[in-house]
Amino acid sequence: MPTPILSKESLIPGKTSKLVLEAPQIAKKAQPGHFVILRMSEKGERIPLTIADADPEKGTITIVYLVMGKSTALLESLNTGDTILDLCGPLGRATHIEKRGTVICVGGGTGIAAMHHIAKGHSRIGNKVVGVIGARSKDLLLFEKELKSFVDELLISTDDGSYGHKGLVTELLKDRLEKDKDVFEVVAVGPVPMMAAVAETTKPFGVRTTVSLNSIMVDGIGMCGACRVSVGGETKFACVDGPEFDGHQVDFAELRRRLGAFREQETLSLEQWRCSCHGK
Amino acid sequence: MENNTPKKPAIPRTAMPCQPPEERRHNFKEVALGYTKEMAAAEASRCMQCKKPLCVGGCPVEVPIRDFIREVQQGNLEEAYRIIKGTNSLPAVCGRVCPQERQCESKCVLGKKGEPVAIGRLERFVADSYIASSACEQVTGDNACAVPVKGKKVACIGSGPSSLTCAGVCAAAGIKVDVFEALHEPGGVLIYGIPAFRLPKNVVAIEINGLRQTGVDFHLNHVGGKTVDVAELAQEYDAVFIGVGAGLPMFLGVPGENLVGVFSANEYLTRVNLGRAYDFPNYDTPAYPGKNVTVFGAGNVAMDAARTALRMGAENVHVVYRRTRAEMPARLEEVEHAEEEGVQFAMLSAPLRFNGDENMLLKSVTLQKMELGEPDASGRRRPLPIAGSEYEMDTDLAIVALGTRSNPVLLDATPALKLNKRGYIEVNEETGETSMPGVFAGGDIVTGSATVILAMGAGRRAGQAIVKRILG
Ligand SMILES: Cc1cc2nc3c(=O)[nH]c(=O)nc-3n(C[C@H](O)[C@H](O)[C@H](O)COP(=O)(O)OP(=O)(O)OC[C@H]3O[C@@H](n4cnc5c(N)ncnc54)[C@H](O)[C@@H]3O)c2cc1C
Ligand SMILES: Cc1cc2nc3c(=O)[nH]c(=O)nc-3n(C[C@H](O)[C@H](O)[C@H](O)COP(=O)(O)OP(=O)(O)OC[C@H]3O[C@@H](n4cnc5c(N)ncnc54)[C@H](O)[C@@H]3O)c2cc1C
Ligand code: SF4
Ligand code: FES
Numbered sequence: 001m002p003t004p005i006l007s008k009e010s011l012i013p014g015k016t017s018k019l020v021l022e023a024p025q026i027a028k029k030a031q032p033g034h035f036v037i038l039r040m041s042e043k044g045e046r047i048p049l050t051i052a053d054a055d056p057e058k059g060t061i062t063i064v065y066l067v068m069g070k071s072t073a074l075l076e077s078l079n080t081g082d083t084i085l086d087l088c089g090p091l092g093r094a095t096h097i098e099k100r101g102t103v104i105c106v107g108g109g110t111g112i113a114a115m116h117h118i119a120k121g122h123s124r125i126g127n128k129v130v131g132v133i134g135a136r137s138k139d140l141l142l143f144e145k146e147l148k149s150f151v152d153e154l155l156i157s158t159d160d161g162s163y164g165h166k167g168l169v170t171e172l173l174k175d176r177l178e179k180d181k182d183v184f185e186v187v188a189v190g191p192v193p194m195m196a197a198v199a200e201t202t203k204p205f206g207v208r209t210t211v212s213l214n215s216i217m218v219d220g221i222g223m224c225g226a227c228r229v230s231v232g233g234e235t236k237f238a239c240v241d242g243p244e245f246d247g248h249q250v251d252f253a254e255l256r257r258r259l260g261a262f263r264e265q266e267t268l269s270l271e272q273w274r275c276s277c278h279g280k
Numbered sequence: 281m282e283n284n285t286p287k288k289p290a291i292p293r294t295a296m297p298c299q300p301p302e303e304r305r306h307n308f309k310e311v312a313l314g315y316t317k318e319m320a321a322a323e324a325s326r327c328m329q330c331k332k333p334l335c336v337g338g339c340p341v342e343v344p345i346r347d348f349i350r351e352v353q354q355g356n357l358e359e360a361y362r363i364i365k366g367t368n369s370l371p372a373v374c375g376r377v378c379p380q381e382r383q384c385e386s387k388c389v390l391g392k393k394g395e396p397v398a399i400g401r402l403e404r405f406v407a408d409s410y411i412a413s414s415a416c417e418q419v420t421g422d423n424a425c426a427v428p429v430k431g432k433k434v435a436c437i438g439s440g441p442s443s444l445t446c447a448g449v450c451a452a453a454g455i456k457v458d459v460f461e462a463l464h465e466p467g468g469v470l471i472y473g474i475p476a477f478r479l480p481k482n483v484v485a486i487e488i489n490g491l492r493q494t495g496v497d498f499h500l501n502h503v504g505g506k507t508v509d510v511a512e513l514a515q516e517y518d519a520v521f522i523g524v525g526a527g528l529p530m531f532l533g534v535p536g537e538n539l540v541g542v543f544s545a546n547e548y549l550t551r552v553n554l555g556r557a558y559d560f561p562n563y564d565t566p567a568y569p570g571k572n573v574t575v576f577g578a579g580n581v582a583m584d585a586a587r588t589a590l591r592m593g594a595e596n597v598h599v600v601y602r603r604t605r606a607e608m609p610a611r612l613e614e615v616e617h618a619e620e621e622g623v624q625f626a627m628l629s630a631p632l633r634f635n636g637d638e639n640m641l642l643k644s645v646t647l648q649k650m651e652l653g654e655p656d657a658s659g660r661r662r663p664l665p666i667a668g669s670e671y672e673m674d675t676d677l678a679i680v681a682l683g684t685r686s687n688p689v690l691l692d693a694t695p696a697l698k699l700n701k702r703g704y705i706e707v708n709e710e711t712g713e714t715s716m717p718g719v720f721a722g723g724d725i726v727t728g729s730a731t732v733i734l735a736m737g738a739g740r741r742a743g744q745a746i747v748k749r750i751l752g
Contacts, residue, residue, distance in 0.1 A: 025502075025507055025508075026507065029506065029507065037501075039464055043556070043562065043563045043564055044564050045555065045563075045564035045565045046464070046555075046565075070564055071564060085464075086464040086500070086501050087501060088462065088464070088501035088502075088503060088507070089503075089506065089507065090506060090507070091503070091506060218547055218550055218551065218555075218565075219462070219463065219550065221462050221503055221506075221527075221687070221689050222527055222528050222687050222688065222689055223525075223527045223528065223529070223546055223550070223687065224529065224544055224546045224547035224550055225529045225531065225543075225544040225546065225547055226543075226544075226547045228531075228538060229538075230538055235531065235537070235538060237528075240528075240687075240688060240689060253640075254538055254640065257540055257639065257640040258538065258540055258640075260540070261540045261541075261568065262566050262568070265560065265561070265566035266566070268561055269560070269561045269564055269566070272561050
């Protein structure tokens with residue numbers, strides 16, 4: 001049964017949108033940290049997206065995506081009332097959440113939306129949540145309003161200084177960790193270089209650091225090994241062992257290389273699609 | 281035994297017509313074209329109609345082989361079909377993929393002096409020729425459809441051969457069945473694993489449509505242990521069958537295994553079969569291109585990966601195996617077909633490490649020569665490394681086909697299921713029932729990677745036990 005899109009909100013025109021999907025079964029079971037696999041059309045590819053929010057009462061889940069290539073471009077071409085052909089989930093291990101004190105949740109780019117669900121989980125259980133979010137400029141910053149509604153503090157940085165601190169999220173993070181010794185965990189979701197930088201920043205402080213890895217996936221249920229990542233020298237399957245891992249143990253360089261494995265084909269796929277669309 | 285000695289002079293086994301190797305190595309159309317009526321008649325006439333047919337004992341589901349071949353001899357394909365369907369619900373599949381040379385055909389008396397009757401090919405001929413007149417006949421081989429039983433229903437998790445068979449048995453008894461499959465297409469390995477050049481997708485589709493018409497509902501994108509919970513299903517349904525397959529691919533555990541260019545056979549085949557990467561970019565899922573492909577392993581999965589890589593445009597494909605041809609577990613026919621198509625075999629070789637460039641792209645594999653020592657626990661001679669025999673082979677795409685371990689997704693979420701030492705589900709051998717009352721299991725998730733026919737046999741046994749439990 002195709003999944004209806006109940007609402008679409010454009011966050012960055014043409015680049016990033018937030019979709020609310022009618023998926024009661026998934027909404028009932030979705031925990032922070034979980035993701036779904038979607039397929040937009042009969043000939044489409046399976047792609048993973050994080051569940052950015054879930055409402056079990058309304059039977060809805062929220063996804064937020066950045067247009068990268070053909071599949072996300074196809075998703076962006078859909079509107080309220082359209083349907084998504086295949087939706088599977090909730091997948092992956094839920095975030096480990098326990099009441100311990102102060103947690104810092106760092107989000108970069110589209111990762112802010114994914115981080116949102118995790119931060120919410122920590123807030124619900126009674127942890128003090130400090131949000132740290134960053135983007136290149138003010139107009140690219142997501143989910144500020146959503147996060148503000150429950151976090152205890154929200155720190156913001158932009159690369160160009162158009163809003164909040166001018167610079168990187170890691171600078172805000174370092175500053176905070178120096179002042180606040182009660183932080184029991186740092187969670188980071190965002191582009192690979194950002195997560196690697198966060199892990200680098202927290203290491204001297206010895207604070208537990210959890211990152212959510214976005215390796216390439218096919219089935220999402222442990223049957224293919226496309227998603228394998230090296231964590232502490234061991235091979236793990238991000239879809240069943242993760243996607244969250246100890247940031248101090250992850251081989252980010254390997255992850256970055258593996259994410260580029262299909263770049264040529266991805267470019268071709270997107271170009272062909274753009275041509276065929278403009279031809280019509 | 282005396283009545284089982286061949287008396288007639290040996291007629292040679294009827295060859296299977298095939299697409300010529302040069303042509304087929306560039307396409308995904310079926311390789312073996314199937315017997316014509318005349319060929320089937322000629323092959324059937326070789327069967328001696330033994331009083332004590334030994335072949336039947338070689339078949340895991342005891343198809344009455346002699347009887348169906350007798351009907352083929354007499355031209356009664358409809359009756360032949362009924363006879364096969366009586367114990368084997370997917371004959372068009374089994375005729376194509378069973379390792380007959382190790383099952384029924386290995387027991388055939390003609391094999392003692394010459395070549396056994398080509399039982400698998402005849403089975404396929406019958407299944408392909410006879411078009412069932414109704415969905416109910418498609419599923420059961422019988423036109424007397426059961427009256428739906430009100431208020432009883434069964435859930436099957438997974439949609440491979442074990443679940444399809446269990447679903448068929450229950451549906452034939454009039455019980456409503458809901459199948460929950462994690463992927464977006466039903467069929468299990470028959471769809472995402474075994475390539476179309478060996479098992480065309482429409483052969484599986486016909487079976488699934490038959491099931492649909494007899495009241496089996498397929499709920500795709502439903503993961504047992506995630507979307508639906510086994511314990512919850514057990515509450516809601518009169519019985520649950522778990523047939524989720526083995527799953528988790530094993531890797532070699534050698535350095536460089538995560539380089540870009542090293543894939544599990546499961547991933548490579550899933551991209552090509554389920555994702556239709558052979559028709560990229562018309563379909564969106566890409567497969568990694570390779571000029572010099574190496575495949576590690578020697579089972580059916582390895583043969584399928586090697587032959588798929590050829591069809592995807594590889595210049596050289598080497599199957600690397602640490603034993604010799606005689607020990608290869610793949611179906612003989614697949615090995616022969618692979619050889620004809622130009623797949624090369626690097627026997628008595630084992631990988632030590634994968635080597636990449638500065639961008640982590642796979643460039644070569646370092647192999648070590650092996651020799652065979654004393655037989656090990658499996659009865660096969662143990663491969664032993666030869667010191668100082670390392671050599672390097674260029675490769676830009678390596679496909680690892682070493683088998684699978686049990687998939688943790690459903691099992692981790694269902695702690696009440698008792699597992700055996702190897703991590704597979706423990707069941708009552710006769711009924712397939714697990715440690716959770718009313719929850720049954722079968723196929724690869726119970727036995728570890730095995731065969732289609734064994735998975736079907738398990739699905740059938742469990743299905744019969746379920747029907748008995750529900751209907752008395
Ligand atoms: C667990 C997980 C959660 C994710 N959550 C989000 C999210 O909430 N929002 C979001 O915008 N993105 C998310 N991603 C990344 C998202 O899946 C990719 O951006 C998307 O698949 C790109 O597909 P495409 O066809 O548009 O682009 P392509 O042109 O196909 O690829 C662009 C890049 O995306 C990556 N990619 C390609 N195919 C896949 C694939 N099958 N699986 C994973 N990555 C792939 C590759 O690095 C590739 O270079 C997540 C990834 C994972 C693994
Ligand atoms: C490439 C390849 C070639 C093969 N060739 C041959 C051959 O020539 N001859 C032969 O006899 N055997 C062959 N086999 C082995 C044979 O296919 C298997 O033994 C058989 O398919 C097992 O059947 P099954 O019903 O146990 O599960 P599978 O066929 O593995 O199907 C399991 C299904 O369950 C689904 N699933 C998994 N987890 C979940 C979950 N949590 N919830 C819901 N669904 C789930 C999977 O997506 C899959 O569709 C081959 C296997 C492979 C991989
Ligand atoms: S089902 Fe397989 S083993 Fe049995 S008769 Fe047919 S081919 Fe032989
Ligand atoms: S995506 Fe296939 S195993 Fe993780």
